């Protein structure tokens with residue numbers, strides 16, 4: 001499998017980082033593809049990664065925070081207008097994702113109407129097949145086996161992470177979460193563990209009360225590295241970094257993780273690709 005970090009940003013706008021979103025490619029030619037979260041600009045980054053929404057086996061949503069979902073409407077619309085017949089886009093996410101998709105489709109109603117009126121060969125609305133998942137659920141996407149694990153990001157609730165297995169390889173994709181038992185299950189023995197992180201020491205130094213609030217519901221780099229070490233994972237992939245590091249700070253970030261974890265540590269850039 002190939003993990004492509006499409007977007008490594010956070011709610012804070014950054015010219016170099018799209019919103020949180022990760023693409024998993026598998027199978028012959030990497031044509032089995034799964035999108036995990038759909039942050040701002042993810043469809044542009046998909047194009048750069050040789051992907052398109054029509055190639056997706058499914059979209060996995062970790063939670064309903066807008067930074068992880070604000071481009072889902074783009075995924076839905078681009079998937080719809082690039083199909084030649086009604087083709088379902090499969091979306092899996094925690095309870096509440098159905099409501100979110102229904103309301104997104106309601107907001108898209110004028111556009112859907114304009115395009116159906118304008119194109120003779122387009123006479124169907126977007127087909128989005130939503131599955132609300134809970135921890136313990138398991139399902140297949142192409143040749144990939146997916147299990148759903150509980151994470152903790154209160155007051156955002158419910159939140160989940162996805163463990164994807166194929167050919168004996170395991171990729172663990174956590175959204176925003178603090179360390180917890182569900183996260184330990186999610187990452188156990190994984191070949192790669194992708195975690196959204198903050199640097200608590202740096203955030204504490206920023207004089208913004210609203211930023212201080214993020215400290216209690218994300219994993220710090222140290223905590224992510226501790227989770228990786230406990231789980232015996234091979235590679236830790238950091239994304240959604242707050243504050244976003246500049247390239248000359250990557251070594252320092254890597255050193256913070258390496259103090260707790262002796263496997264490979266990847267500091268995310270948009271379009272960074274990690275193979276397992």
Ligand SMILES: [Zn+2]
Nearest residue numbers: 065153156176
């Ligand atoms: Zn969140």
Ligand SMILES: [Zn+2]
Nearest residue numbers: 065067068176
């Ligand atoms: Zn987030």
